[in-house]
Amino acid sequence: MRRWGLVWVLLLVVTLGLSLPKLIACMEDVDVDAPRAEVDDDDFWEDIEDDEEPATASKSKSAAVMVDFTEAATVLSSKGSPVVLAKIDAIVNQITAGRYKIKGFPTILFFRNGSDEIFPAGLSSDEIVNWIQKQTGHPATTVSSSDEAEVILSKNKTVVIGRFEEFQGSDYEQFLAASMEVSDVEFLRTTEAGAAKAFSAAMADSVPSFGLWKRDEGFETFDGAFNTEDLAAFVNLNKFEVVTQLSSQNVGKIYSSSVKKQVILFGSREEVSAVRVLYKAVAKRFKNALMFVWVDNADEDFAKPMLTMYGIPDDELVVAGFDNSNGLRYVMDAEFNEQNLVTFAEKFVRGNLDLHYKSERIPKENNGDVKVVVGKTFESLVLQSPKDLVLLVHTPYCFDCESMGKAFVKLAKHFKGDSSLIFAKIDASANEHPALKVVNYPAILFYSADGRTKEPEVGYIKPYIKKLVKFVDEQVQRRTAVNSDLSQEDERSETVKEVIIAPDTFIASTITDADSLKVADADSGLKGSFLEVPSPTDPESELIAGTETSAVPPRSQVADASEVVHIVEKENRDREVEESDSSEISHKDEL
Template identity: 35%
Template sequence: EYAAAATALRGEDVALAKVDATEENELAQKYEVQGFPTVLFFVDGVHKDYPGQRTKDAIVTWIKKKIGPGIQNITTVEEAENILTAENKVVLGFLNSLTGADSQELAAASKLEDDVNFYQTVSPAVAKLFHINPEAKRPSLVLLKKEAEKLSYFDGQFTKTAIVDFIFANKLPLVNTFTRETAPLIFDNPIKKQILLFAVSNDTEKVMPAFPEAAKLFKGKLIFVFVERDNEDVGKPVSDYFGVTEHGPKVLAYTGNEDAKKYILDGEVTLDSVEKFAEGFLEDKLKPFYKSDPIPETNDGDVKIVVGNNFDEIVLDESKDVLLEIYAPWCGHCQALEPTYNKLAKHLRGIESLVIAKMDGTSNEHPRAKVDGFPTLLFFPAGNKSFDPVTVDTDRTVVAFYKFIKKHAAIPFKLQRPASAAKTDSATDGSAPVGEKSASTGVKDEL
């Protein structure tokens, strides 16, 4: 499909290229490639993800929009009225000329923005319809939306970068209701930090008035999101993901997918409380919140149960070497690993300096437990807990795990069998000559 799109676009002012990321590792890391295929589109050295379908027709249509005229001219009031009636979100530049440097900057900005259509005019009458003062200094720019906050006026330097930043900061509503459709707009926005309000529909009248008022105070700095908890389609899964379990309205701050730190607002949801909470969030004065199951009343099994609230006590105990499996209950690979993991723990349960543990990664979190997928296996050497753990990269057998632990354990150990077992072996196979010291008096490594 990609090659067919390249053929269809031959002769256009665009080049389609491909990179083998397994060969060009540094290039893949530079652009944070996480999966394959990843399709990036570059304009003047600035890249963005291709968001469309992976078919020839979809690729060709999207690229032609990108390389074609990014802005359209409005010359009459009638054209302006038709556009304002038909479109939900538009940008208008009120310029001195439909060509020249200002028009070029506006056109360049339009190529970097998929969700908003760009227009330009030199007509004071058209500018007035778009709520721009006909006597305003040019170039002027306005973003119009069919929402409560209808108008956003640009007051920065008239450059591509400044215009794009302005559109990104203002194209979303003051408060964004979380849906499948709005999720990409929220999480792909260059403003990564978010304030989320979780509430059931019956509570919205009580808490919602304060939320948009607070959002106005942090426009361009934070994204405000409303999650309707009794929406089974998205509300409940999102609440579960963020660990919001209380029934009443709850406000949570989130640093974004890359850092993924969360903070909880204690107390009632008021304009004053949300404002102070958001200020503390921006100033990095809040204490992160991590999900945790209840600490087990007993934890005497061969495999120790770790939750968010006992992670420090068990995993970060400097006197212990700790092997930790982070799993998901629904994960087939985790289920397949369980018998081997249990057998390993049974063999090693007599080693006082060693802990074999597991944690449900869907309901527990900790800043030292970075998960790339399930299961994730991490080894925390004793006396070294301030450093990153060692990722367990070995065959998933008892012997392979044992050899890995022996190699990386900070506290040396030897797995022993009871003397009676060794005596029985010697007597059975006759391998201990008369008068020679029996193997039972030493130690024998089972694995």
């Protein structure tokens, strides 16, 4: 074992089994002549606390970081950097990974004088190189001539440059401090007018001067006061391209921008390329107010979760909006063209966009016993339904949702003869509506036809037919009682009806001034099914019930003959439920 001396090491810790690359810290006994080496637990320093030289650590959940890591190693080696980059498999070498409590992905740690701190840079090759150079060398690269400037411009996409009379003084110190604040952009310094002119003609005549150069957009001049905070803020605001691809590698950097509202273009690389000129032209009009980005729908690991979050298809070109300050989402429903995009952006800036609630496509056929509700049809099918509606709210990932779905189909068939009830279901993972407020799944919601402006009754019920039937019956009876209370005074003066129950048909005939209501079976006569409901003038009198009619409530709780029909029908259904439970639900976990 040998100590490296003045050698700094960037160690990439990879979990090959999970394809989750990670960077961590410093070791000994590796080939320091190679730009990238490989180590294991036996190589790792046990006495790193005694070392005064810095080392670095990082992790990423994208195997693509391996490409950037190797590229950064090559660049640093060509620049003569003393940093050696290496990798270690954390699955095989768990001691090293465990020692630094590597849990989150990505995480970067910086070791100095035996202590570690969070590494602030990203995992692209440029970010790794810039950060390492600032930590191990001078925070700003000196440009001495126009030729040197041209070489830099040919190799970089984005750089920051400051011109000074000399490399000292307050303005220069603020410049250096800003350089340390911004880790992902290379800072340049010069005292030469010719070198400055290569970036911007204006810099040749202004000292001190400061600005940011981007290959696709040219030079942006800083016109504020030379202080660290303003200089760093200027760079962070302007360092992104007018249109930037949003990916797993830069999402954190983009979300940390001071511009919190993002216009997002979802599409394939070919689709985005076809509209890029238009998209970029609109983006320039809203610079510093909105950040315009695009997402490649082919990038399943990154794009799919976002598409799911918005509830939009992966085979269409879609423009969306996201406010990172509050998490609100928007979608442009209009056709993709310049005018519609400008209108969408203007409303986004002013805060006048309608919130987006995701929705699956409206089903072409929807005639089953259980209707399918999506976000776009929630208003018409649920909130505007003329009948009582029982809604199953489910998700594909909840534990009981599959068995509840099967039980719910049986429930709908059980009540199929009741024309006053509609049964429907909605997948809450793919559909949203402001009036749908459910946090636990599965849930059964009962929407009363005469109370849709109120919150629905919510039931979290085990997927058993008997329990589901009981819940529905209770909600219908509760609605019946409410209706009765509201119309009780009028009801006392109304006539009482005699209801004849024919097979599959209900016929109501009116009788006047009666103190009782008679219900008979049209096919079999009374046969003991005759019942009397006490007069509403005597609400305390007891119910005189015939065969199997004990569940019928006092007359004061019955609004009209149709409710009595429901009561008698309920008695028949209850018998069916008992039979169903005994024959179909023979053990606890059948459903």
